Amino acid sequence: MTDDRWVPPPVLLTVDLVILTLRESRLQVLLVERGVEPYKGDLALPGGFLQHAEEDLITAAHRELSEEADLDVETLRLEQSGVYGAPGRDPRGRVVSVAYLAIAPRLPEPTAGTDAADARWQPVDHVLSGDLELAFDHRRIVEDGVERARVKLEHSALATAFCGPIFTITELQEVYEAVWGIPLDPRNFYRKVQKTDGFIIPAGSARKSATGRPARLFKAGRREVLYPPMVRPSESSNAKEQ
Amino acid sequence: MTDDRWVPPPVLLTVDLVILTLRESRLQVLLVERGVEPYKGDLALPGGFLQHAEEDLITAAHRELSEEADLDVETLRLEQSGVYGAPGRDPRGRVVSVAYLAIAPRLPEPTAGTDAADARWQPVDHVLSGDLELAFDHRRIVEDGVERARVKLEHSALATAFCGPIFTITELQEVYEAVWGIPLDPRNFYRKVQKTDGFIIPAGSARKSATGRPARLFKAGRREVLYPPMVRPSESSNAKEQ
DNA sequence: TAGCTTTTTGTCAGAGTGACAGAAAGAGGT
DNA sequence: ACCTCTTTCTGTCACTCTGACAAAAAGCTA
Numbered sequence: 397m398t399d400d401r402w403v404p405p406p407v408l409l410t411v412d413l414v415i416l417t418l419r420e421s422r423l424q425v426l427l428v429e430r431g432v433e434p435y436k437g438d439l440a441l442p443g444g445f446l447q448h449a450e451e452d453l454i455t456a457a458h459r460e461l462s463e464e465a466d467l468d469v470e471t472l473r474l475e476q477s478g479v480y481g482a483p484g485r486d487p488r489g490r491v492v493s494v495a496y497l498a499i500a501p502r503l504p505e506p507t508a509g510t511d512a513a514d515a516r517w518q519p520v521d522h523v524l525s526g527d528l529e530l531a532f533d534h535r536r537i538v539e540d541g542v543e544r545a546r547v548k549l550e551h552s553a554l555a556t557a558f559c560g561p562i563f564t565i566t567e568l569q570e571v572y573e574a575v576w577g578i579p580l581d582p583r584n585f586y587r588k589v590q591k592t593d594g595f596i597i598p599a600g601s602a603r604k605s606a607t608g609r610p611a612r613l614f615k616a617g618r619r620e621v622l623y624p625p626m627v628r629p630s631e632s633s634n635a636k637e638q
Numbered sequence: 639m640t641d642d643r644w645v646p647p648p649v650l651l652t653v654d655l656v657i658l659t660l661r662e663s664r665l666q667v668l669l670v671e672r673g674v675e676p677y678k679g680d681l682a683l684p685g686g687f688l689q690h691a692e693e694d695l696i697t698a699a700h701r702e703l704s705e706e707a708d709l710d711v712e713t714l715r716l717e718q719s720g721v722y723g724a725p726g727r728d729p730r731g732r733v734v735s736v737a738y739l740a741i742a743p744r745l746p747e748p749t750a751g752t753d754a755a756d757a758r759w760q761p762v763d764h765v766l767s768g769d770l771e772l773a774f775d776h777r778r779i780v781e782d783g784v785e786r787a788r789v790k791l792e793h794s795a796l797a798t799a800f801c802g803p804i805f806t807i808t809e810l811q812e813v814y815e816a817v818w819g820i821p822l823d824p825r826n827f828y829r830k831v832q833k834t835d836g837f838i839i840p841a842g843s844a845r846k847s848a849t850g851r852p853a854r855l856f857k858a859g860r861r862e863v864l865y866p867p868m869v870r871p872s873e874s875s876n877a878k879e880q
Numbered sequence: 881t882a883g884c885t886t887t888t889t890g891t892c893a894g895a896g897t898g899a900c901a902g903a904a905a906g907a908g909g910t
Numbered sequence: 911a912c913c914t915c916t917t918t919c920t921g922t923c924a925c926t927c928t929g930a931c932a933a934a935a936a937g938c939t940a
Contacts, residue, residue, distance in 0.1 A: 404687035406648030409723070409734060445646035449732045453723045479721050479736050481651075481695045490691045492651060492734075494721050566918075584898065586919070591896090602905095608917025609905040624896075627866075808887075826929065828888070833927095844936095850886025851936040866927075 407481075410493040411457040412443035412534065414477060414541035415467075416575075417500045418558050422519045423574045425538055426506065427530070428464050429514040434487045435531035441538070442515065443493065457496045465506040465515040472498045473557075477541050485533050493532075497541045499548075499557050521577075542575075549575055550625045553595055556616035562599050564611035565589060576628055588626065594619030649723075652735040653699040654685035654776065656719060656783035657709075658817075659742045660800050664761045665816045667780055668748065669772070670706050671756040676729045677773035683780070684757065685735065699738045707748040707757040714740045715799075719783050727775050735774075739783045741790075741799050763819075784817075791817055792867045795837055798858035804841050806853035807831060818870055830868065836861030 415426040427439045442464040446456050457474050461467060474496040481492035506515040522528040523538050530538070548554045549572060556563070558571040569585045589595055599615040657668040669681045684706040688698050699716050703709060716738040723734035748757040764770040765780050772780070790796045791814060798805070800813040811827045831837055841857040 404650045404652075405689075405691040405693075407651045407688065407691070408646045409649045409651075410646075446649065447647075449647040449649070450725045451647075452725060453721070453734075476721060479695070479718060481736070483692045483694060492695075492736075494723070494734075564918090581898075581900090582918080583900080583920085587921095588897085602918095604918095607907060607915080609919075611918060624869075627897090629898090806887090823929070823931090824887080825889085825931080830928085844887095846887095846937095849884080849938060851888075853887060869928090871929090 405490070407490045407492050408486075408488070409446050409453075410443055410491055411446075411453060411460055412441045412480075412493050412495045412537055413457060413461055413474070414441060414495060414497045414538055415461070415465075415472070415500060415503075416498070416520070416542070416545055417503050417517065418571060418574055419502065419517055421570055421574055422521075423542070423577075424517040425520050425523060425542075426465060426467075426503075427516060427518050427523075430531055438531040439518070439528065440531035441495075441534045453494055454496070457494075467503060467506050472500055474498045477544050478537065480533055480537060482533070493537075495537045495541065497544060499545060499554055501558055501560050546575055546628070550627060551622055553616060553620055553622060556596065559616075562613050562615055564604060564613060565596070566611055568596070568614075572626070578629060580629075592619075592622055592624070592626075595622060647732070649732045649734050650728075650730070651688050651695075652685055652733055653688075653695060653702055654683045654722075654735050654737045654779055655699060655703055655716070656683060656737060656739045656780055657703070657707075657714070657742060657745075658740070658762070658783070658787055659745050659759065660813060660816055661744065661759055663812055663816055664763075665784070665819075666759040667762050667765060667784075668707060668709075668745075669758065669760050669765075672773055680773040681760070681770065682773035683737075683776045695736055696738070699736075709745060709748050714742055716740045719786050720779065722775055722779060724775070735779075737779045737783065739786055741787060741796055743800055743802050788817055788870070792870060793864055795858060795862055795864060798838065801858075804855050804857055806846060806855060807838070808853055810838070810856075814868070820871060822871075834861075834864055834866070834868075837864060 413426070417424055417426070426442060428442050430436050430438050430440050442460055443457075444460045444464070447459065454474060461472075475498070476494065477497040478495045479492065480495060483490060485491065505517070518528060520538065520542055523530060523535055524542065526535070529535070545554070555568055555571045555575075558575075559567055565586050566582065568589060569580055569582060572585070573580055594617040596614040597617045599613045602610050602612040604611045604613075655668070659666055659668070668684060670684050672678050672680050672682050684702055685699075686702045686706070689701065696716060703714075717740070718736065719739040720737045721734065722737065725732060727733065747759070760770060762780065762784055765772060765777055766784065768777070771777070787796070797810055797813045797817075800817075801809055807828050808824065810831060811822055811824060814827070815822055836859040838856040839859045841855045844852050844854040846853045846855075
């Protein structure tokens with residue numbers, strides 16, 4: 397199979413970013429309006445080509461994020477969420493894209509960067525339902541990223557990353573409800589997170605918003621892996637069907 | 639940042655395969671002895687470059703597997719398990735590798751293919767402990783693949799894929815013990831898998847090996863996602879440490 | 881038939897969970 | 911001051927799941 401003169405075919409490598417946040421109690425994803433062909437004018441995930449042959453993938457991801465959305469993302473922990481390399485997914489040639497996922501507390505409205513005509517948050521359900529069409533195979537990338545976030549919420553303390561440094565249990569519950577897309581019982585949720593050791597720890601004295609009893613404040617604990625995990629009720633209803 | 643003449647840097651793309659199986663009650667990984675530079679003579683994961691610019695990633699993975707190990711892997715379901723693209727990980731230049739993971743029932747001893755001087759099974763603990771050194775960053779790739787397999791065993795019916803078409807509950811238990819690396823209580827394991835709906839279904843009449851009471855036979859059920867999941871006891875002991 | 885091995889059926893106490901009742905702690909109106 | 915409304919927090923109850931262990935069942939061998 398290997399002939400003497402054969403050389404491996406070069407490919408172009410891009411990074412694409414799925415940045416999720418919570419705004420107005422809804423899960424939203426960061427999208428940019430493409431300023432260049434192909435798909436010029438369409439919405440797409442922020443991302444782009446490796447800048448030079450020595451650039452690390454994660455470095456490229458951070459760079460693209462600041463270039464295209466001008467977000468201060470020093471603290472964002474990007475996590476690989478998949479590779480998308482189907483031939484023909486990009487009209488410019490053989491382009492393979494590495495997708496990165498990040499979850500963030502309420503981020504500011506981004507401003508457009510150099511390559512993107514505009515950058516803004518969009519509710520993920522608009523993307524998932526197909527109401528909002530994205531360039532390339534980016535809808536699929538968002539789907540996979542959201543599913544990964546849902547799973548991570550079960551087994552890791554990721555949910556606290558959606559909140560600010562100080563939060564109430566109700567705010568934490570709203571994170572779960574928004575990402576999972578289902579309502580949860582506040583009493584049971586309260587009990588569960590309280591006795592999951594190291595998940596959240598009390599911060600300062602109780603005190604909060606306008607109406608109702610003031611809520612206690614908490615901050616994220618040291619624990620990263622939750623045991624026992626938070627379980628999505630949706631799974632248990634699936635369990636019935638054989 | 640984007641100057642008129644700038645073109646994205648091309649990279650070379652490889653696929654690497656983490657093929658896991660159970661032999662002699664131990665988790666083993668398929669390795670080849672490299673027949674070409676770099677790392678000629680060292681052990682490495684089967685894999686290689688994309689053959690041509692239009693080749694699909696998954697196609698390349700299957701092709702490399704049959705070329706290098708000559709395994710009949712039509713039925714193997716390969717699953718993406720990560721991307722490894724650190725600059726400098728390959729002396730030949732900027733090489734980015736997409737890792738695929740597969741889990742298989744007792745596979746035959748492989749025969750060497752064209753690019754590999756030899757192909758054989760090696761216990762994963764030899765690799766993880768560092769007793770066995772691998773080329774490139776392949777040890778890390780194996781680590782990640784094994785960890786993914788461990789997690790998949792908890793939430794999916796993957797374990798049945800390690801067994802033949804017909805198996806006993808004890809054989810299934812041995813899969814869990816080998817992959818997780820811990821012993822399990824046979825009685826509790828029996829109860830658990832029996833009442834996890836759709837995990838395993840009775841197959842034919844009971845009958846089996848030399849000594850002891852004959853075991854009932856089962857085959858894999860339709861269910862892919864296990865609910866409730868099988869939980870690793872190791873996690874619960876971690877839970878103590880805050 | 882006795883002894884050995886392995887599979888299968890039980891038992892029991894404790895932890896975790898869903899469903900829900902109701903007390904506690906504020907704000908605002910009369 | 912008192913009542914109402916809202917939201918947070920504390921319990922309760924029945925049920926399921928789990929870990930630890932006992933013991934019966936079903937073969938084989940001596």
